[in-house]
Amino acid sequence: MSDNENRFLQTLPERQREELLRQGSPSSEMRKKQLLKLKNIIVEREKELTDALFSDLGKPAFESFSSELAVLLNEIDYVCKHLNRWNRSTSARYLKLGYVEVFRKKRHPHGSVLIIGSWNYPVQLTLMPVIGAIAGGNSCIIKPSEYAPATAELLKEIINQAFPLEQLHVVTGDSKIASQLTSAPFDLIFFTGSGQTGKLVADQAAKQLTPVILELGGKNPCILDETGFSSATVRDIVWGKFLNAGQTCIAPDTLFVHRSVYEKTLDEISTVLSDFYGEQPQTSGDYGRICTDAHFQKVVDFIGQGTVRHGGAYDSADRFIAPTVLTDIEPGSPVLEEEIFGPVLPVIPYTDLNSLLSSGSLQRDALTGYIFSTDKRRIEQFNGYMRSSTISVNQVIHHAASPHIAFGGVGQSGYGAYHGKAGFLAFSYEKTSVRTYHYLRFSGKFPPYSERNMKALKKLRKRIL
Structure with missing residues (x-):
């Protein structure tokens, strides 16, 4: 890999973060617009996608559509139907001794997300987390598996043509490229694959304290x-x-x-x-x-x-x-x-x-x-x-x-879950805004502390704290 290619990979997350900061967190309508664009791509390029899957895995067209494309289309429909409600802010008000506390909670995108797909279902397992990431308001760098090369190259062509680099971008290559990407400063990494490789991804991400979602395997x-x-x-x-x-x-x-x-x-x-x-x-x-x-x-x-x-x-x-x-x-x-x-x-x-x-x-x-x-x-x-x-x-x-069921592992089979609302939650975090309105100041919480104030605290702790 050349120095220019390496610099390009390392700067991708920052370019996407800068665009998110410039434009702000995308609205629910903007996210749905991106999802519908992705849906249209899947529908319009169905024949090319099924041909690529046959080239890589000998997969029959019926299995390609039923287990890969149809699952994605259903997921997009479900997410678009519910996204407004999921992304709505919520508020609560609590009366305390001397003040009123108001909480306002809203889900926010992590930022620039790296998604590493798997070869066995190279369309579904690459794009399914992308749906959750878009729903959460993120930008994505997508690394399909090199072991399904026809599908990887087709995804690179159709995604990179349809979306600006600052929203979605596909990068192809081998494990060296994957290693370069996992060492880049992403805000979240989503990996689907073997437990052995998953450990390497988690270890690399831990060096930068990057959160990771691992979808691994096991003997079911x-x-x-x-x-x-x-x-x-x-x-x-x-x-x-x-x-x-x-x-x-x-x-x-x-x-x-x-x-x-x-x-x-x-x-x-x-x-x-x-x-x-x-x-x-x-x-x-x-x-x-x-x-x-x-x-x-x-x-x-x-x-x-x-x-x-x-x-x-x-x-x-x-x-x-x-x-x-x-x-x-x-x-x-x-x-x-x-x-x-x-x-x-x-x-x-x-x-x-x-x-x-x-x-x-x-x-x-x-x-x-x-x-x-x-x-x-x-x-x-x-x-x-x-x-x-x-x-x-x-x-x-x-x-x-089913988009109604969270999909994810436990222990050796991974951690974190996605699909449906679980995907929206996985690719966003909750930010709480707390505002306080005082009508009486309780000075007993400040030092120097006294026995009298300790007794008051124990008696009124539910109203004070």
Whole structure:
């Protein structure tokens, strides 16, 4: 990177802050105008976006629209509908001994925000936080993932053409560019990606005390008990697992099945996979590809760690890995310890929910936890066990597309949340203006202090403080 490029990256936050100071915090109407411009871009460039997603991930057009573009369009509609109310100032008045205290509260933008997107949903996971940032009144520098290059270059073209640099600007490049950006003086950093990289981002930001929102991953457990088993249930689980070739941060990572329905479940999974993708899934137009060679090899290595019940085929030249089901996995195997993030589904039998939860086999702070059951006691038990920010009962994936539900991690799966109002709150801070009207001065609060004034303070503390 040249010195000029480095200086440009380092000065981006200041340029955006100066413009915000010059114009003031944008009104709700101005923010909605920006959001609607972004919506129009998504609608008008739909074909180019879906083509780029196919180039990077082999993603079918249906999945591109349903899991990326439609989610963004719905989010923009929801935010625009509610933004005036969220952004409205509130006030309160309190009568104290000797004075009236008036509070006025208003949300304010952080300023210049850095958003680092992920490669697995390179449109949705890059632009979804941008929607929250705009709603909060911020300017954004956007760094798409270099591992989805076609999408990154298209986002750079369409965003930089439509918006001035002082509002939104896309910067492309590799990890060196990302490192330069995270060391720049942004007012907030939003990162989506792996836990390992998230730690590096947080460490770099901490040097400048820049607040960070981290959206990471985890091994989302999925429990299927004997009361929850049905063909429709298995169909939902299989869809959620193998959507985007398994490269979904909220996909069911490992399936734990009650032993009484274990074999039936395995048979049903194979039937559903054949229904979805045929006997030769590599030729299916509805099945994606692994994004990078390195990730391809990591997922392939998982296949040898158990008995292949279904699938198992792969083609490195095509970055294709067949939808694969594993059984008979040795405890402690990497496939049971690491996030899979690919089309490999370990299916583990269990006999008792209490024993399963106490075994340590489930990551409590995964992004989400799934349970398919009609037993209310077991559902509540699972809910109490998990530390994740969401628990999904008898469904997978859909909750993450809802603007009504805050999306975010806990512990190893990250911190901070966005979507809908949570995004507006995440990308703004509350400023309180306090004004006091005195009608009587209480001199006893000043030194020198006296025993008499101490007694008065204890007696009237609620009126004085």
